[in-house]
Amino acid sequence: MNFKNINIEVIDRDGSLKKSLIEVDIEDNLMEILKAGNYEMRATCGGMGLCADCHCEILSGMDHFPPPTDQEYETLDTLPIIFNNSRLACQIKKGDYLSNTKIRLINPS
Amino acid sequence: MIKMIIETDICIIGAGPVGLFAVFEAGLLKMRCHLIDALSQAGGQLTEIYPKKPIYDIPGYPVITAEQLIKNQLEQIAPFKPTFSLGERVEELRKQDSGSYEVIGSLGTVIKCQVVVIAGGLGCFEPRLPEVKNLDRYYPNYVHYMVKDPHHFRGKKIVIAGGGDSAMDWTNYLADIAGEITLVHRSNTFRGSPDSASKIYDLEKKGILKLLLSHRLDSLEGTDQLQRLNMTDHNNDPVSVDCDHFIALYGLSPKLGPIARWGLDLSMNSILVDTKDYSTNVERIYAIGDINSYQGKLNLILCGYHEAALMAQSAFKYVYPDKRLSFKYTTVNGINEF
Numbered sequence: 001m002n003f004k005n006i007n008i009e010v011i012d013r014d015g016s017l018k019k020s021l022i023e024v025d026i027e028d029n030l031m032e033i034l035k036a037g038n039y040e041m042r043a044t045c046g047g048m049g050l051c052a053d054c055h056c057e058i059l060s061g062m063d064h065f066p067p068p069t070d071q072e073y074e075t076l077d078t079l080p081i082i083f084n085n086s087r088l089a090c091q092i093k094k095g096d097y098l099s100n101t102k103i104r105l106i107n108p109s
Numbered sequence: 110m111i112k113m114i115i116e117t118d119i120c121i122i123g124a125g126p127v128g129l130f131a132v133f134e135a136g137l138l139k140m141r142c143h144l145i146d147a148l149s150q151a152g153g154q155l156t157e158i159y160p161k162k163p164i165y166d167i168p169g170y171p172v173i174t175a176e177q178l179i180k181n182q183l184e185q186i187a188p189f190k191p192t193f194s195l196g197e198r199v200e201e202l203r204k205q206d207s208g209s210y211e212v213i214g215s216l217g218t219v220i221k222c223q224v225v226v227i228a229g230g231l232g233c234f235e236p237r238l239p240e241v242k243n244l245d246r247y248y249p250n251y252v253h254y255m256v257k258d259p260h261h262f263r264g265k266k267i268v269i270a271g272g273g274d275s276a277m278d279w280t281n282y283l284a285d286i287a288g289e290i291t292l293v294h295r296s297n298t299f300r301g302s303p304d305s306a307s308k309i310y311d312l313e314k315k316g317i318l319k320l321l322l323s324h325r326l327d328s329l330e331g332t333d334q335l336q337r338l339n340m341t342d343h344n345n346d347p348v349s350v351d352c353d354h355f356i357a358l359y360g361l362s363p364k365l366g367p368i369a370r371w372g373l374d375l376s377m378n379s380i381l382v383d384t385k386d387y388s389t390n391v392e393r394i395y396a397i398g399d400i401n402s403y404q405g406k407l408n409l410i411l412c413g414y415h416e417a418a419l420m421a422q423s424a425f426k427y428v429y430p431d432k433r434l435s436f437k438y439t440t441v442n443g444i445n446e447f
Contacts, residue, residue, distance in 0.1 A: 042378075044231050044363055050158050051362070074300040078273030080239035080359040082295070108237075108362050 006033060011059070011104040013040070030054075030098060031090035039105065047090040049075055053108055054089035055082075061101030065092060081106075112217045115192065117143040118428045120212045120222040122199050122368075125153025127398030127413030128228035129182040129191075134421035136189030137439070140428045141447065143220050144191055145212065147198035147233045148361075152179035154230055157361065166411060178410075188446030194218050196257075198233050202371050202394075208427075210393065224424040227380060227389075227396040228413070232363035239270060239357050241338075242328035251335035253356045256283070264288040268338050268350055270326060271358035272296060277305040279358060284312050291319040291350050293326065293340060324348060329355060368400075376402050386423030387416045393427050395420045 006022045022037035028047075031054040035041040044051035049071040058065065062085050068076070072091040076082055086106075092098070119135050121128045124146035132142045150156050155175035163172045170178075194214055201213040202225065212220040236254035238244065244252055256262075256279050267287045269280050272294040280292045292309065299306040312318035323343035330337050330349075338355055340348045365378050374381040374390045379402035382389055387397050397420050398413035406412070425434045 042231065044154060045158050048159055048162060052360075053362075070300070074273070077294075077296060077300040078271065078275075078360045080237050080271075080357070 006098050007100055008033075008037070008098065009059075009102040010034070010037075010039060011102075013105045013107045024094060028094055029090050030056075030092040030094070030103075031088075033094065033098070034089060034105075041089075042108075043090065045090075049088050049091045052076070052079055052088060055079065055106040055108070056087055056089050057083040057104040057106060058085040058087055059102040059104055061097065064097035066095070066097075112219070113194075114219045114221065115143050115194075116221045117141050117192070118222060119143075119224045119226055119424060120145065120210070120220045121226045121228055122146075122212070123153060123228035123230055123398070123400070124148070124151040124193065124195065125228060125230050125398065126155060126178060126182060126410050127230075127417055128153070128226070129179070129186055130414045131226055131228060131397060131417040131420065132186040132189055132191045133182075134418045135424070136186065136447070137437070137444075138421055138425050138428075138434070139445075139447075140224075140421065140424065142189070142191045143194070143222070145194040145197055145199055145214055145218070145220065147196070147215075147235070149196040151183060151193065151195065152176065154234075154363075155179050157234060164410070166409065168411060188444050190447045194220070198366065200367055208393065223393065223427045225394045226420060226424070227368060227394065227400055228398045228417075229368060229396075229400040230363065231399055232368070232378065233366040234361040235364045235366070236357070237359040237362050239326055239359060241326045241355075241357070244329060244357075247329050247331070247335045247355065251331075251354050252329070253354065254358070256356065259283060259286055262287050262354060265353040266351055267291070267354045267356060268293060268352040269356045269358060270294075271360075272299055272301070273358070273360060274301040274305055275360065276358040277301060277309055279356065280318065281305060281308045281312070284317050289319070289351075290317070291321060291352070293321045293324050293338075293350075295323070295325060297322045297343075319350070321348070321350070379406075385419070387420045388423060393424075395424065 010018050020037045027033045042053045069091050072088045118140040119142045121144045124144040160176035197214040197216045200215050203211040209223050210225050266289040268291045270293045313320040324340045327339045337349050337351050342348050380396040382396050382401045384403050387395050397416040399408045
């Protein structure tokens, strides 16, 4: 993948809407990209799709995303609250489809 | 409440890999350790979140699974006879006039020690709670977030909520014990262990289990005692189930908890330490592993091991104020067990 910047709209955990242009280099997935963009990402499991710290709701652009992994489905299934387009950011690989999307970060319950 | 008094040299809060290795480093200096952890088994997030995952950056092991690493570490520290309070979270820290500490656990355990080492990882694992009205009203007598004593539910009408392995496993286990059992899950399939899921469908077929898929939790209802759980089904129509107990099993998530109230210098959710010995701003309290923070900090197990070694050398002066510390190698002296 040879792209450098991702334009993304993020509703942060405090409810505020932020527009970010995040320079992407060694980041592999959306969790790491958001971390690079200075969004708080505790990521207890480090990106294995096990802890749901990076739980987010995709508000627009979801159609072009790759489908959830089995691990992602399994972890989402254990959570008390999910939304129609709930995803785990760490399981969404870096790709062009991330540009011009809008997501909402969910507070860990 | 169980009241147990333990006397030790060092109380280690958190029994993850770094807390366990601190027992070894302390043991080499003849300091005894007691570990306390909210989880019911040693290993912290390694055994709770990713037991089967391979780890590639433990020196000396090209690859080792998380649970195997913990098993090995327990074997490594066995000569130093550590004692454990598992399934008990730390509530309070009391400084004594002598300078020593008493660590108070949630089950009433009192740990008297000279030094406190916080190896609490990302915090204390606490249950995730669902959004259900009146949850607080019936907790802890009729609402539960973990199963401590299965026989508490003998002959009772119980509802379990959740869709992960722990909800399925406890449903399978409690099916023989409870009087009536219902499992409520938000979605219409189970994504966890196929083996556990097939047992669930089996129980339903035999009429032992009432299985409610695609249901949303709404509210708990009753008098002083819990009487029923109200939900909505996939058509948004109301559904109720009579129950004596409601068990919500939605996994665990770490929270900093009472540590935040102990007067330690914090940055975000971690404890600031001095890198010369990983001491905090409070004398006799150290913080090692993922819970601490300093310039250049990396949340790696191997960094925590290093921090444990330096901490032990520094803590020695509080445990043996009259002795001189001499640095020794295990290759020369071996392990002198207690």
